[in-house]
Amino acid sequence: MKVSHHRQLRMVKKTVLVEPLRPRGTKMMLPHGGLPEIFPPYLSDLIAQTGGPLGPIGLQFVSRPDLERRFFKSGAKDPLMEDHHEVAPGLVYKYTNGTSKGHKKHDFSYQGRALWTITRHCAAYCRFCTRGREVGIPANQETGSTAALAHTPHLLMDQINETLTFIEKEKGINEIILSGGDPMTVHPPILHYVLGKLGELQRTGRLAIVRIGTRTPVHNPLLLRDAHFQAIAQLRNPRMMIHINHELELTPQTLGVLERFRKECNAVVMSQTVLLKGVNDDVETLYNLFTKLASVGVVPYYVFQNDPVYWAQHFTVPIHRAIALWQKLRPMLSGVAATARFVIDTPNGYGKVPAPEGAGWEVNWKRGFRDFHGNWFSLTS
Ligand code: SF4
Incomplete structure (x- = not known):
């Protein structure tokens, strides 16, 4: 039986607190080696206060x-x-600008974006992580993939410099999405160096946009110190892409960090959410999440369909149900909370496709328009 969000919260509040869990570490890794069960005491307490495992x-x-x-x-x-x-080391360049071999030519030369994974560590490991092929694999083990991070848990300085040189020379790139693992787990002086260099490329006009994907504000907001905020503040208008799946993740500590990103780093704070069975796959939970995010000044950005990695299939909401859920939710949200798009990252690296928004509203030049209650009206009367 589906339990409504408010009932879920009431149940959580009434629940006798579960003892904080001790993570079981590397013995819970996936068969190929990724995603140890690691979470810090902060998250362990939050798990205990929100219904346990x-x-x-x-x-x-x-x-x-x-x-x-x-x-x-x-x-x-x-x-x-x-x-x-x-x-180049850690640099995934899929969204090329159409000038590379094999790609369709476009009418004008535009610039694209590239993802830069600089570490395979995170402050905790999400069981559904799409990069579980390498994320969390201990330093003394190789991942078996062909990527630079298969051989080293963090990029080494010469690899970082090699990629920075590639970015500087590759005129087709004007945007970097710094990711991992979680870049906020990188040793702060190295993070400072990387973001300083990316900031310089922004100032010389080589890069327009830098996004940073992180879940540390949820995993362990206590880990983020002045040095992290100072490193980010070197960027021009950084976009902090925070991965948030449930309203209960927005604790006072997490909200404090998001506020510091905005105030001390001049960042635009945006959220991305993965649709997960049993966690957030109902209209009320997502409604409350996006409304809360908008109320604290965070811009909801993407909702992702769970990627089909072998270890996370039990989290996958069947696509027809996911789209129906999204179409029901969309007209209920205020414009400032409805900024997210529900996207499916297509298999084989073909990029993201947005799921249809549905018939919450619809315009048809013959029939008129349908409002958010589903009623049709003429366009002319
Ligand atoms: S924070 Fe991101 S990269 Fe790290 S385990 Fe979670 S989903 Fe994966």
Whole structure:
């Protein structure tokens, strides 16, 4: 039986607090080696306060080996083919500007974006992580992938410099999405160096936009110190892309960090959410999440369909149900909370496609328009 969001919250509040869990570490890794069960005491407490391992936070971080191993032999490890598109250490360049070999030419020369993964570590490991093929694999183990991060847990200084040189020379790139793993787990002086260089490229006009993807504000806001904010503040108008899946992740500590990104780094703070069965796959939970995000000044940005990696199939909401859910939710949201697009990252690295917004509103030149209640009106009367 589906439990409504408010009932879920009431149940969570009434629940006798579960004892904080001790993460079981590398022995809970996936069969190929990724995603140890690691979460810091901050997150352990939050899991205990929100329903324990089967609550909406616990489900995201507590390993369930029986479910995670079920499709080991048949499922995918890199459905987005990121390793295949690596052009310099950690740099995944899929959204080329159409001038590379094999790509359709466009009428004008525009610039594209590239993803730069600089570490395979995070402050905690999400059980559904799309990069579980390498994320969380301990330093003394190789990942088996062909990417630079297969051989080193963090990019080394000469690799970082090689990629910075590539970015500077590759005129087709004007935007970098810094990711991992989680870039906020990189040693602060190295983070400072990388962001300083990217900031310089912005100032010389070589780069227009820098985004940073992170979940540290949710995993462990206490980890973020002055040095992190100072490093980010070197960028011009940084975009902080925070991965937030449930309203209960927005604790006072997390909100404090998001506020510092805005005030001290002049960042635009945006959120991305993965649709996860049992965590946030109902209209009320997503309505409350996006409304809360908008109310604290965070711009909802993407909602992702869960990628088809073998270890996370138990989290996948069937696509027809996911689209129906989205279409029901969309007209309920205020314009400032409805800024997210529901997208599916297509297999084989073909990029993102937006799911249809649905018939919450519809305009048809013959019939007129349909309002958010589903009633048709003429356009002329
Ligand atoms: S924070 Fe991101 S990269 Fe790290 S485990 Fe979670 S989803 Fe994966």
